[in-house]
Amino acid sequence: MPQHIAVLMGGWSSERDVSLRSGEACAKALEGEGFRVSRVDVTRDIGRVLSDLKPDAALNALHGPAGEDGTIQGVLEVLRIPYTHSGVLASALAMHKDMAKKVMAAAGLPVPEGRVVARADAAKAHVLPPPYVLKPIAEGSSYGVFIIAEGEAHPPADLARSDWKYGEELLAEKFVAGRELTCAVMGNRALGVIDIRAADGGWYDYHAKYAKGGSIHVLPAEILPNIYQRIQQLSLRAHQALGCRGVSRSDFRYDDRPEGTGELVILEVNTQPGMTETSLVPEMAAFAGISFGGLVRWMVEDASCDR
Numbered sequence: 001m002p003q004h005i006a007v008l009m010g011g012w013s014s015e016r017d018v019s020l021r022s023g024e025a026c027a028k029a030l031e032g033e034g035f036r037v038s039r040v041d042v043t044r045d046i047g048r049v050l051s052d053l054k055p056d057a058a059l060n061a062l063h064g065p066a067g068e069d070g071t072i073q074g075v076l077e078v079l080r081i082p083y084t085h086s087g088v089l090a091s092a093l094a095m096h097k098d099m100a101k102k103v104m105a106a107a108g109l110p111v112p113e114g115r116v117v118a119r120a121d122a123a124k125a126h127v128l129p130p131p132y133v134l135k136p137i138a139e140g141s142s143y144g145v146f147i148i149a150e151g152e153a154h155p156p157a158d159l160a161r162s163d164w165k166y167g168e169e170l171l172a173e174k175f176v177a178g179r180e181l182t183c184a185v186m187g188n189r190a191l192g193v194i195d196i197r198a199a200d201g202g203w204y205d206y207h208a209k210y211a212k213g214g215s216i217h218v219l220p221a222e223i224l225p226n227i228y229q230r231i232q233q234l235s236l237r238a239h240q241a242l243g244c245r246g247v248s249r250s251d252f253r254y255d256d257r258p259e260g261t262g263e264l265v266i267l268e269v270n271t272q273p274g275m276t277e278t279s280l281v282p283e284m285a286a287f288a289g290i291s292f293g294g295l296v297r298w299m300v301e302d303a304s305c306d307r
Contacts, residue, residue: 001301003036004056004057005058006037006055007038008042008060010041013062014165019067023275025292033293035297042072056082057083059296060072063272070092080305086243086248086271094270104242115172119168131147134172146159177257180197181254183234185236185239186247193228194280238269242271249270275296
């Protein structure tokens, strides 16, 4: 069993601050479980740092590009340091939202209609009939995401900003009204389903995700039992279709409004879900009787190379 754990956090993506919070929470929990912990704020000389540190395993608490897209996983493979979460291929695939959708659709999973568009085109005119969603192909934490409501005459002006930093290709998808639901997978086990509601009645943006009191989590989600079980099954199938390992979390939209369509779609799979005090996976684990310490212990005991 590993004794010395390097907790990888920070990095240089847009999600740096969230990663630092996830990493610190995991580091404290591992210390509470009796592990020796080295906190590593990841910079571009991470290969040298880890070669000098020589940990038994690495808990990857990075979020976003470089930490979640197969890059750090490749470094860890080269160094032969066992690590948590998904491997190189699954990380790269899940991070690229359009390619992940293609794989999930081929596996028979329900995904929203959509297509990849150039940012310049999306800034000029509607690329889909409103309502629709625009999102960067490879970002997380709702950075660069816009919901274009029905009746809006023009796309968001922010799309034309000169300091835009979320890539020149966007994924445009039909907006599915209704509930925002999420379900985590731990190994080969689907955990509970949470109904996420922004406390201000708006959508689940960065503030709702990470500010204390920004969102309301209903666990277990108050939906029909067959839909609840269907979401658990789809989460596990998505985890397996993309080749994920360790912990992942799948996000869904479900239109169960009285006037709704009943449509259920999977939006994406997160291979590095947040581990902060407001994060969803620790809450789902606790509902299943797994403490936060028990969760991170399981993650490092599950660590390996060749994932």
